Amino acid sequence: MTVEAGSPGDIGVRRIVLVGFMGCGKSSVGRALAGLLNWRFVDMDDEIEARTGRSIPEIFAAGGEAAFRGIEEAVGADLLRETDFVLASGGGWAATEGRLSALPSGTVSVWLKVSAEEAIRRAGSQGTPRPMLASEDPVGAAAELLRAREPFYSVADVALDSEGSEPQRLAVDVLRAIREMPGGREG
Ligand code: S3P
Numbered sequence: 001m002t003v004e005a006g007s008p009g010d011i012g013v014r015r016i017v018l019v020g021f022m023g024c025g026k027s028s029v030g031r032a033l034a035g036l037l038n039w040r041f042v043d044m045d046d047e048i049e050a051r052t053g054r055s056i057p058e059i060f061a062a063g064g065e066a067a068f069r070g071i072e073e074a075v076g077a078d079l080l081r082e083t084d085f086v087l088a089s090g091g092g093w094a095a096t097e098g099r100l101s102a103l104p105s106g107t108v109s110v111w112l113k114v115s116a117e118e119a120i121r122r123a124g125s126q127g128t129p130r131p132m133l134a135s136e137d138p139v140g141a142a143a144e145l146l147r148a149r150e151p152f153y154s155v156a157d158v159a160l161d162s163e164g165s166e167p168q169r170l171a172v173d174v175l176r177a178i179r180e181m182p183g184g185r186e187g
Contacts, residue, residue: 019094021091023119024091030086080104083106
């Protein structure tokens with residue numbers, strides 16, 4: 001697919017950060033987006049696992065959520081020093097007061113929206129263990145967590161519904177939405 005004339009770089013965008021609940025498509029859309037832009041794609045969870053030498057469930061099992069969040073914050077801050085890449089954040093990374101509003105200049109944040117039911121359906125088919133959803137009632141747990149996180153996700157510069165479109169199509173929609181942002185972001 002050809003990218004329309006004008007890249008995000010033309011409006012001062014140096015990196016794109018995808019945020020949203022588990023299963024919203026951050027990784028698949030991020031990969032497609034990076035392909036369109038000829039940028040690198042980085043998955044925050046993969047980086048955490050590579051840098052610690054431990055899987056996400058192992059980190060949670062050893063130190064609980066607090067330990068994971070500490071590592072996630074440090075890895076996220078380090079990654080955001082780079083440019084010309086698309087970052088798929090972990091589902092809880094953006095859900096901290098002030099995190100999205102403190103992104104470095106030249107960064108566009110994109111919230112991919114998904115319902116709790118669809119998130120659980122996708123999470124089940126992906127086979128990636130999600131400690132935050134380990135519950136007798138995963139849809140109920142997801143709905144509660146999603147409700148608590150939505151105010152944080154909604155700070156993102158762009159919001160798009162992730163249901164009903166393939167990743168490649170969503171990636172094109174993300175680019176269009178970024179180009180339509182008033183003035184973009186100064187880099
Ligand atoms: C989490 C989401 C996961 C991973 C960890 C915690 C969360 O990432 O970071 O299991 O708190 O929502 P994905 O959103 O990529 O599944």
